[in-house]
Amino acid sequence: MQKFASQIISFKSKLNAIDIDAISNDVLVKNYLQKVLDQQDYYLKIYSWVLENALKQTTKPIHQISFLDFGCGNGLFAIYAKHCGLKKVYGCDFNKNFVDAASLLANAMNIIVDDWFVCNEETLFAKCNSLNLDIVAGTDVIEHIYNLNTFFSNIHSLNPKMITAFTTASVFENYFKRKSLYKLMYQDEYIRSNVLEATSKDDFAGMPYLEIRKKIITNSFPQLEQQAILSLATVTRGLRSDDINAYVNQYLLDRIINPAQHNKYNTCDPITGNFTERMVQLKEYKQLYSQFNFELNISSGFYAADGKGLKFFLQAILNKIITVIGNGFIGRTITPLILLTGTPNKKS
Numbered sequence: 001m002q003k004f005a006s007q008i009i010s011f012k013s014k015l016n017a018i019d020i021d022a023i024s025n026d027v028l029v030k031n032y033l034q035k036v037l038d039q040q041d042y043y044l045k046i047y048s049w050v051l052e053n054a055l056k057q058t059t060k061p062i063h064q065i066s067f068l069d070f071g072c073g074n075g076l077f078a079i080y081a082k083h084c085g086l087k088k089v090y091g092c093d094f095n096k097n098f099v100d101a102a103s104l105l106a107n108a109m110n111i112i113v114d115d116w117f118v119c120n121e122e123t124l125f126a127k128c129n130s131l132n133l134d135i136v137a138g139t140d141v142i143e144h145i146y147n148l149n150t151f152f153s154n155i156h157s158l159n160p161k162m163i164t165a166f167t168t169a170s171v172f173e174n175y176f177k178r179k180s181l182y183k184l185m186y187q188d189e190y191i192r193s194n195v196l197e198a199t200s201k202d203d204f205a206g207m208p209y210l211e212i213r214k215k216i217i218t219n220s221f222p223q224l225e226q227q228a229i230l231s232l233a234t235v236t237r238g239l240r241s242d243d244i245n246a247y248v249n250q251y252l253l254d255r256i257i258n259p260a261q262h263n264k265y266n267t268c269d270p271i272t273g274n275f276t277e278r279m280v281q282l283k284e285y286k287q288l289y290s291q292f293n294f295e296l297n298i299s300s301g302f303y304a305a306d307g308k309g310l311k312f313f314l315q316a317i318l319n320k321i322i323t324v325i326g327n328g329f330i331g332r333t334i335t336p337l338i339l340l341t342g343t344p345n346k347k348s
Helices: 002-015 027-038 040-055 076-083 096-108 124-128 148-158 175-191 209-220 226-235 241-254 282-291 310-325
Strands: 066-070 088-093 115-118 135-139 163-168 294-300 338-344
Touching: 002 040, 002 076, 027 040, 027 096, 040 076, 040 135, 040 163, 040 338, 066 076, 076 088, 076 096, 076 135, 088 096, 088 124, 096 115, 124 148, 148 282, 175 209, 209 226, 209 241, 226 241, 282 294, 282 338
Parallel strands: 066 088, 066 135, 088 115, 135 163
Antiparallel strands: 163 338, 294 338
16 A cells, blocks of 8 residues: 555545536446445445455566456546556446546546446456456445356456455455445345435335235246245246246246255345355355465454544554454455455466
């Protein structure tokens, strides 16, 4: 983070001059951007941390790097990367409103990102095949990706030497973090009222994911009885509509019902496939990276600890403890986030 200290200062001066109301009319987009602005010191430390760890893994100088911020949201990470001097910087998200706002934000800050586009893990290769990417990174996105196998397969196809760097606050080893995220999953699965982030179809806005799956199954398979629909909707937790229908078609052939997800808490929006802070254990991440010929390095993160009061004092103490004990299991039991850095397998 020291490497980018001067960049943070100059970036903040541009960031604090923007008018949020001129960036987007979307309530979700504006609220998310305001959240980042309110905690900008913390987020800029995270962006710097991710960049530094990714750049350590390549011999290319920073001014020759081609970089993609996957799941860019408001676009600040991509904009910051361009501000720091990376040669080519791109940003993508599956939500067009965020992509449009990110482009407007970059223009308002007079930092021109090379391109913005709507993209998910399934369209990643088609969208990026001509970009000659060196690094794909993202903050708080990997836990939302529907199909991680497709994602890493496309990354490997784009560049088998690709460097990847993703932060996630879904830290399985942190008991308190895990429990709080399971509550969010419960909310989305069974309650999900008064939420800002509606699914892509207005008919399902604010509806619990279980109820959405029941409607999908009812509409596609009206011959099924209500008890069968409920059972199938329950076990297809964590599946998108196309996979829900495939699961039910298979059930009609063999009459076998098994849960689609081995973690009974994980759930996703059945329309978009966007997971609610999915919990993935590190052994699963390691297996995933290895499957696509990447090595995985895990780094413990840090708390904001940049305010006044008891909360920030305790966070500062926790940061010191994390620094001392390092990136092992004990560190992950107290860290608020981790960084997953992927590099080409040296044995290949």
